[in-house]
Amino acid sequence: MKRWLSVLRTPLGLTASVLSAGVLVLAVLAPILWTDDANAVDTGNILAGPSADHWAGTDNLGRDIFYRTLVATRLSVELALAATAVAVVVGLLLGTASFLLGRRIGRLVNAAVNIAVAFPGILLALFFAVIFGVGATGAVFAIGLAGAPAFGRLTQTLVASVGARDYVSAARVAGVGRVRLLFRHVLPNVSEPLVVNATIGAGGALLSFAGLSFLGLGVQQPHYDWGRLLYDGISSIYVNPYAALAPGAAVIVAGLAFNLFGESVAKALGVGVVGGVPALPPSPDALEVEERPAERHHDHDDVVLDVRDLTVTFPGPEGPIHPVRGISFAVRRGEAVGVVGESGSGKSLTALAVSRLVGDPGRVEASRLELLGADLRASDTRAQRHLLGTSLSMVFQDPMTSFNPTQRMGGQLAEVARHHQGLGRRAALARAVDRLRSVRITDPEHRAHQYPHEFSGGMRQRAMIGMGLMGTPALIVADEPTTALDVTVQQQVLDLLTSIRAAEDVALVLISHDVTVVGEVCDRVLVMYAGTIVEDLPAADLAASARHPYTRALLAAVPDMHTDLDAPLATVPGRPVDPADVPVGCAFAARCPLATDRCLAEQPPLETDAAGLRVACWHAGEPIDIAIQDREQVDAR
């Protein structure tokens, strides 16, 4: 209910709500108050223009147009609501048929609905108006039935999507019957869009009714609705235009009111809190973060990517959110660095930030962000685009959605060479075919002419890597490149990345939630938690060298092929940190078995030890008693 009331908070929603309420009130009161005024015949004032007595003039019997328009509100609204009721009832029956009656009958009903819905409402309304005859009752059924297929289709789509959800399957498996399923699980979860669309439908019915009456097919004399008044008024538009304009305006106001009310409710329910998010203040061009005389642990020539104090900020409903909070790392030529963390740890945003792909409204700040010595914080220039386009390549998580579905594969690869290397169409395509071959795609000439949907998932991901090889990359940033793939395909992609790295001396930043994947491919692992790096250690023997309790828990919580079958797995109680609500002190403290008061108060810095390993923990390396903390605190929210 609270969410419904939020409609009133937007100016448009408020206006629409007030107007709708006004129309409804008028529909109730107007006939009680003004029926006599509306029917009073003033023979001295036939077809007169507006005057003090008759604000909108009079009709051909000298009756007051203004009062007649007000009184007509009730019939217009009543008929519209009646027609909407017909549409909703018939639509619900049609839309739930396939859920209740089984697949075969459902398919037939759905096919019929799909054919009917292709015909515009006014055409269906005319068709039914012929069958039901001219007049108000006929028009109610005509407009109701004309609206039913659209409502039926909407219901059917919604019911099908909720019906396919696992909680409905689970209830089915538990033996819950179809009717109960429909009323207990399906309809409550689709009721909001249905109610919203019925409201919009009422506005539409009101307008359609005006249309039918305007054609002379709806309400007949001596009754009158707005459409009928329009029908009578249009013939005398040169004599008293207000005879047509007054009811016309009433139709528009009422129709818009219902329509906009429905749309505002839809927006309030669907979009939720968005809209109230304030934009971030503009960031000055100067450095926000002072450059610290940071210790250099690498030769500058050797460093491909150098990141210092990287912060990513997004606006949130309660102030800015920092999903990445000041991280620093460097990647040397040919080095493979893995970044691991759970969802919300900021690892993917880190990948996007170093590639300059964090779009509005996010903001990236750093005291240093260099690729091959070039400052990436500078504004977007042609030279910078060329550098990024040829020296940095990206591999994204989902190969299914990361290619343009409307273009052939070859063209999508060739585009890079055409744009950054100035190759002609043919030369660029030849290079694309060559690159596809280099990522072990068989018959690349033929494949280049195919569309993305004709590739399998693994092939697409290899093509994505091939696209990154159109230039001469010094760094490949791969964001969960194998998460969407099957295990055997995953291995092919990892092997490919490894061999490219070896052959071309390319550096790799591999983002993953899977410690074992990173451990297999990378030289070094950065562990991220709540937007910071908590540990930086060599990949060679993760289990032995991990000192941060989070890293150790991650390694122990996931079974591998050598896990002791008789011991329970280590567990991490609680849930990952919400970036909008990062606690003070160490972000991991609430879940950490070693946490002390200091951890809750003071955030541990990322300290570098003699061997160049980094860890951010007050109790790094202290022994953990792996007692089973299996009982989760349910109320720890």
Add this chain to the structure above:
Amino acid sequence: MTLAGSVAQAPRLGVSSHPWVRFGVRRVGRLLVSLWVLVTASFLMIHLIPGDAVRAALGPTAPASLVAAKREEMGLDDPILVQYWHYLQHLVTGDLGTSIVSQLPVSDVVSQRLPATLQLALLAFVVAVAVAVPLGVTMGVLTRRGHGRRTELGFTTTSVVLGTIPDFLVGVGLVYVFGVNLGWLPVAGNDTPSAYVLPVLALAIGPAAILSRIIRVEMVAVLEADFVRTARAKRLPARTVYLRHALPNALTASLTLGGLILSAMVAGTVLVENVFAWPGLGSTIVSSILNKDYQVVQAIVLVYGAGVLLVNTVVDVALALLDPRSMIRED
């Protein structure tokens, strides 16, 4: 996943399994089924009218013998399946029957009135698309990712309002402003080129508003898509990203809904023609309904329905050209 998987595994067969052939066969099949439903519905229309259609048309004063003779002539006393068979036979030869009121062949009435309606619908169609596509794309780019909040609010409000006002009321407003008040343009008939302006506008404004709003929403959504991020990762210039990568996808997404709106324009001519006394099918069908001239009504419903099916088919083919996946998705 499953879709892509099965596609990738599908063996390569001969020409008969070429996606375009399969698409064509399926699409023609659907068109034929829809046509059959339409023809049957228009046939049944006369039989579903409560009471005697001939009696209704000739009026309560007509002698019973005349009604009986007319029923005989129209074959209304035959078994219904026989009548259906004759109806189909006549349709194939282009014979739509005879008007019970004017005694003229219905096919003459239709062919006389059709061109005016076609002109009106096509012109409005072109105007609506020509306005909506550039406007929607521009607005989409201007209001992407929470940019231009005010522009978005202004545009959305205007387009919702314009899209909600039904075409015949737009027509009435145009008549009042440009005909009655200013006297610039003619408000009835189709005798001069200037007489086309108001009816075409009345028919096109609403659909143009709705269509541009849909295109804006789709454009904004497509600009968030993974493949647009890929295009940006290739460091292509903004223009290329918008026009080559975003636009075709935004259009395919808009076309499905857009098709419904465009076919609604075909039917919208009924009301607009009545506002502007346009000598087309729309004004004829209304007067025929009021005169209970059901043979003419039946024929015009058929023509309108066929027009809608034609628009739908054209939209589907355009969709298939723009997005090769849409051919498979229908499976």
Add this chain to the structure above:
Amino acid sequence: MTHPMRELRFEDVTVRYGHTTAVDGVSLTVPAGHVVGLVGESGSGKSTLARAAVGLAPMHGGRILLDGEPVPTRGRNRPLQMVFQDPYSSLDPRMSIGESVAEAIPPGASRADRRAEVGRLLELVHLDPARAAARPSELSGGQRQRVALARALAGRPAVVIADEITSALDVSIQGAVLNLVRELQRELGLSMLFISHNLAVVRYVATHVAVMHHGRIVEEGPTAQVLAAPDHDYTRELLAAVPGTQHTKGSPR
């Protein structure tokens, strides 16, 4: 309180969707009181097999038997219960977790009995019974999966089918759910078909394993034996693909 666990047997089960055969003549036995792991990649048919067992996928051939009797897939008596992959979609957002669990309790119990049973089940999966009125949105993914397990147990199943129940969870939470599965299995003597694409997870919870590929079972046997000495090429391929078992590291160290 639950049914005595019984033996689930698939005999020559075939499931088709249109022209594609998702499950192709599969025979498999889940012995009473044992956990059988079913591994394979997406599209191998393992989830379809599970859905066929509980009546969510149409069977085109074969039989599914419980101690020799056909498994009922209609009516209230459902001796097979299933836990789904995604705990974010398997609980009705409009029902409290207590209601979701209670719905699966066989009819006939009094209101007080049902409430007591819900409390017992939540306790069993290590959730505080006082939280029965909570909505799913108030729970973490791991907690939701515990609720889903409790709901499956509420139907007093003879066999529980777990379909990729940890793959949608954050890694730090997976371990706790796997521990719970093992604990429940030991305490209640559950018969269980445990479906996963992750061999290491199956190795941890299952005593037997079956490998599925293109709708068929290509290998099955005791877990230790299959993993140590795989017979089929595909099993070997799967084993080689498990991250961390790879010996060919790309870069010289």
